[in-house]
Structures are given as structure tokens and as C-alpha cells.
Amino acid sequence: MLMALMLTMLMGSPASAVDVQMGQSVDIMKIGYRHWSPNDCKAFLRHSDSYCDTGDCKAILRNSDSYCDTGDCKAILRGSDSYCDSGDCKAILRKSDSYCDTGDCKAYLRKSDSYCDTNPCKAFLRGSDSYCN
Numbered sequence: 001m002l003m004a005l006m007l008t009m010l011m012g013s014p015a016s017a018v019d020v021q022m023g024q025s026v027d028i029m030k031i032g033y034r035h036w037s038p039n040d041c042k043a044f045l046r047h048s049d050s051y052c053d054t055g056d057c058k059a060i061l062r063n064s065d066s067y068c069d070t071g072d073c074k075a076i077l078r079g080s081d082s083y084c085d086s087g088d089c090k091a092i093l094r095k096s097d098s099y100c101d102t103g104d105c106k107a108y109l110r111k112s113d114s115y116c117d118t119n120p121c122k123a124f125l126r127g128s129d130s131y132c133n
Helices: 001-011 038-046 055-060 071-078 087-094 103-110 117-126
Strands: 015-020 025-027
Touching: 038 055, 038 117, 055 071, 071 087, 087 103, 103 117
Parallel strands: none
Antiparallel strands: 015 025
8 A cells, every 4th residue: 555655656647747857847837827839848848948939938947037038937936926917827826727818728727638729738738749849
């Protein structure tokens, strides 16, 4: 029983974080506030900001809001919805899909790619950069 519990804790939920190389991960709730470019998608899944197209991508990977392009990014990294520009940002921080403006936002909160509007959303929830494009 103890072994099963330890395995469950180690494995975690595949939709709770974007699994990346060397055991690192990006919390799915940090990226659910916007649509991402194919390159940003690859950056998150490969945990390398060299692929990033946006400052928001670099900010999240470096965990530093000084790289943010948007108020939403600052809100996510600071954990305060007072900086949010969009409903998706508020939804992610409040963990309530009633604020979502997009299907991607609902997909992240519900941990189901059936709500995804974009391929990067599917890539994150499936943990595969082959869906980034």
C-alpha cells in the first residue's frame, strides 16, 4: 500500500504539469491564461527559453516577471488577479472556469483536451511537442 502511494506521488497527474526533460515541469496553471505560438509551446515542453517567441514565455520559464509582455503574465507570476487583463487570467488564478473567455482556458482548468481551441493546448495537456504546430 505504501509503495502504491509513493508511486502515485512520484508519477503525479499527466495533465497537472507540462512534463519536460530532466524531470522539470511547468505548472499548467501558469500557462493557461493565453494562446501560445508553436515556438513558445516547444519552449515549455523542452524547458528551453531559446525557443520562446514572447517575453511571457521567457518570464514563465525563468520565473521572473521582468520579462513579461502582458499584465496577465505579471498576474500569473505574482499570483494576484489584480494585474489581469483577461478573463482567462482571472479564471486560472481563481481556479474557476466561469471566468474563461476561451476553450483553452476551460481545457486547462478541467484537465481535458476536448475543450482545446488550439494545438499548443493539446500539446501541453498531452505532454507532446508533436502537437505544437
